[in-house]
Amino acid sequence: MSNHRDTSLDLMRGTAIIMMIVFHFIYDLNTFGFTEIPLFTHWLGIAWRCLIVFLFLSAVGISLVIAHSKRIQYKKFLRRLSYLGMAALIVSFGTFIMFPDGWVYFGILHLIWVSSLIALAFVNQPKTSLLIAILILIGIIFDQPNLGFLSNIFESFLPNGSVDYYPLFPWLSFVFIGIFLGHHPFYQKVFTFRSRLLELMGKHALFIYLSHQIVLFGIVAFVYFLLN
DSSP: OOSSOOHHHHHHHHHHHHHHHHHHHHHHHHHTTSOOOOTTTSHHHHHHHHHHHHHHHHHHHHHHHHHHSSSOOHHHHHHHHHHHHHHHHHHHHHHHHHOTTSOOSSOHHHHHHHHHHHHGGGTTOHHHHHHHHHHHHHHHHTTOSOOHHHHHHTGGGSOSOOSSOOOHHHHHHHHHHHHHHHHSOTHHHHOOSOOHHHHHHHHTHHHHHHHHHHHHHHHHHHHHHHHO
C-alpha cells in the first residue's frame, strides 16, 4: 500500500469483515444445532456469501492498483505474498488438524495468493481486466474454463470435501473487477461514511480473518458443552 491510505477501501474491507464474522457465527450455531439457517441452500445466504467474497477480492484488485500502478514494487509484493502464503498454510494446517476429512486446501487466502500473481500483470490495464472478468463470468455458465483435471491429478491427496473452498474460476473475476475499480473508484461513492472501528478492522483484515473463527467456534462449542 502507499503511504496515504484509502479510507473507503479500509471501510470496504471492514464491512466485509463484519459480514463474514456474522456469517461464520451463524455457521457455527448451525454446526452445533442451535439454529438451522440455510446459508448454502437459500438464495439469500448464497448472495450474502458472494457479496462478502466480492468485497474481499475486489479489494485485492484495488490494493494492487494503489500499490503498483505507478511502478511495480516487486520487493513489497513478494513480502506481502510471503505473508499471505504463510497465512494460507496456517489455515490448511489448522483445518487439517480439526477437520481431517474436510481441511482447507484452496480457501480464500490460497485464492488471493494465486490471483495476486495472475492479476499483477494487468494492474495498469483496467479495460482489459474488466473484459477478462466478464469473459470469466460468462464462461462459468458453460463450466469453462474447467480445471477439474487438476483435482483428478491430486485426488488421492485431497479430502472429499472442504469446509472452505474457492476455486480460481469464477472467483478470479472479482479481483479483475477490483483492478478496474482501482482506476475508476466508484466504491468511494458507496463507502462515504466514516467509522473508526470499521477502518481499524479493514487495516487488520488478515489478522481478524485468521483469528475470528477460533474465538467464535470456541465460544459456541463452550456453550454447547456447558448446556449438554
